[in-house]
Amino acid sequence: MSSEENFKKGAAEAIVGFLNANVAKSGLSNIDKELKKDFVLAKKRSKDQKRRASKKKVRCLTRAEKKELGFYAIPRKGVQYKEVLPLNKIWLQYISEVLELDNSIPDPTSKAWENFTQTLYRADFHGSFLKVTRSKCPSLVDKSGICIMDTRNTFKIVSENNITSTIPKRDCVFQMDLNKCKITLFGKLLCVRPAERSTKKIKGHIHPDL
Amino acid sequence: MKKIQGNDSFQRINYLYQISKEIADKNPVLSAYYGNLFINVAKKNVAKIHPDIKRQICKKCRCILIHKVTANMSIKKKNKSKMVEYLCNTCGSKKNFPAKKDKDYRTWLEKPESVVEVVS
Incomplete structure (x- = not known):
């Protein structure tokens, strides 16, 4: 666990360093602000998708199911x-x-x-x-x-x-x-x-x- | 008699529906076969089946649903509104119809103003 956290921290620092090195001078002051920005809807999923997935569709019988019920064998x-x-x-x-x-x-x-x-x-x-x-x-x-x-x-x-x-x-x-x-x-x-x-x-x- | 496009297929659907209903109590398998056939005929001819007929056949195995013969009807409560439920005896699937007291559930085809002309 700790190694993973360390890795994450390292990665974050690397990104900040990369940005500091490469962003144009006029944007340097904005870096901190931009990184802390919260995207309000990022973690929310629309309700429609969930509902659609849970709905069951009534399908016709497949051929195998029909055969099991004896639809093809008339004695x-x-x-x-x-x-x-x-x-x-x-x-x-x-x-x-x-x-x-x-x-x-x-x-x-x-x-x-x-x-x-x-x-x-x-x-x-x-x-x-x-x-x-x-x-x-x-x-x-x-x-x-x-x-x-x-x-x-x-x-x-x-x-x-x-x-x-x-x-x-x-x-x-x-x-x-x-x-x-x-x-x-x-x-x-x-x-x-x-x-x-x-x-x-x-x-x-x-x-x-x- | 006036000629209508696709009249012979309508007659055929009507006939298949009749025999499907006739044989339902003796041999539900054959009934399902005829039900399946008339839906396929309607599909091939791009003709629409009247909702009254459509409601009488099982969604899954296409057998005719008759109370106490090939299906069991019961009334159930769901979200404060009543439902009429058909349970098919051949395949075990359910078919629900809403049945609120003070609501009109008729489709457009069943309303009297949808009839333009009756051809005999």
């Missing part, structure tokens, strides 16, 4: 068909409102057709009744059920015998059952994240091939 027999049936009911209302099914469905050659496909592409498929009509993988053909999850490359569907299965979109052709009509969807064109699909533009005619 094979975890969802009952009865539970998702109301979704299908609401979905039918929704899709008929969006596509305006009360009016007649436009002709594929007419101008309104492009608008129709665009809105269908932007609509939501959660809760729709999907049936696989064609697929590269033969075991997936004829699987049907209500879609509960829609990711970039897969659909998760709950079939009538309460089994949840994952179906890759790319190699399948789906059929959707509306009350009036049936719609065939090429899964290859739906390989977009569900949230991004509503802003993305598609071409009117793409030649589908499996």
Whole structure:
């Protein structure tokens, strides 16, 4: 401790000596005064900074935390068909409102057709009744059920015998059952994240091939 | 019906909110998934969600908050003013709303003078 104090004193004396040697003659008398000056606000910190640091921010769950809570693992027999049936009911209302099914469905050659496909592409498929009509993988053909999850490359569907299965979109052709009509969807064109699909533009005619 | 910009995304948000509420009591995980999705759709389309809907979803896991189903509501005192507190059962986070007797907490969107035109 004492050695440190000695060092500090020495340093202070050195500074004073340096100033005495180097400051212009007109300023020499002011040195003592200037060194004893007190800066009033030097040791005070603003209150705002302290407060901001102590505030906790509510963040969204990270992926790891979500996984811990079981957000990604939907068990094979975890969802009952009865539970998702109301979704299908609401979905039918929704899709008929969006596509305006009360009016007649436009002709594929007419101008309104492009608008129709665009809105269908932007609509939501959660809760729709999907049936696989064609697929590269033969075991997936004829699987049907209500879609509960829609990711970039897969659909998760709950079939009538309460089994949840994952179906890759790319190699399948789906059929959707509306009350009036049936719609065939090429899964290859739906390989977009569900949230991004509503802003993305598609071409009117793409030649589908499996 | 008059055409509005971004109408299909609003319809989609509305639908997702409905199914999120429908499935909340059976499968909160799926409810959170739909809640997360409609917020993402709104973000992508730069559309605003009505505060009434926004208040009903958990800030953290985005599950719908329904009293005694997915959340527990209680009234608490904090600095002499009362607060309505929602405790989410899925992730355990809290959501507070101030509730003073003689104060108007409505936002601008909820006031009747903010409505210019109703399109059906």
